[in-house]
Amino acid sequence: MNKFTSALALGLTLAASGPAFAVEFKTPxxxxxxxxxxxxxxxxxNLVSAMKDGGPINALQVCNSVAVPLATQASENSGWTVGRTSLKLRNQANAANAFEQKVMTDFEARKAAGADPQTLEHFEIVTLNGKKTFRYMKAIPTKAVCLKCHGSLQKQPLKNKLAELYPDDRATGYKAGQLRGAFTLSKVLK
Ligand code: HEC
Known part of the structure; x- marks a missing residue:
């Protein structure tokens, strides 16, 4: 192969591997x-279709049974650890560790100082058990649709169902615009 054809071959290979190239070099x-x-x-x-099919009580049961498995699935699909957490928990399985509590407390402070809740995120690289780990968190603002199950609950049947599923539920009494919690992700860097 002369210089010209090998340069051409290289160009073609790069062009053909374009999308994979782009994914591989996406920042964490x-x-x-x-x-x-x-x-x-x-x-x-899942929430929208469960609401449509059977109203908030049905949606509550769907959320109860699919939210954690969906997080597990997102983790398996991506190779990251993916979850949701909160300073005021509904499901103890979503409990925050010390790092997550600190970041969410910081999100509250940034929001109080005027930051747009939609844009609150935090990431850093730490060494955990000798491995470089990328940690990422993004705030989850409360929207009007969330208030059915996280606001000041009015309907007794829904309250009863929540008490049955989550006897220690602390995730009610929210108002639209407040921070409901955060997505929390991590990945060991190669
Ligand atoms: C139909 C009732 C319902 C609605 C509406 C609802 N949630 Fe939830 N939410 C739940 C249930 C049930 C759980 C516990 C499920 C789990 O994660 O195991 C939950 C858990 C969560 C968690 C995980 C942290 C924790 O406290 O366990 C977050 C964050 C959250 N909801 C945010 C929202 C947001 C934001 C909205 C609106 C976009 C919303 N939810 C709407 C029922 C609901």
């Missing part, structure tokens, strides 16, 4: 954002 924070987008979309699709 960009990867985390796109995993969250998919995971949040799945959660929302």
């Amino acid at each position: 924070q960009a990867q985390a954002r796109s995993i969250i987008k998919d995971f949040a979309g799945d959660l929302k699709a």
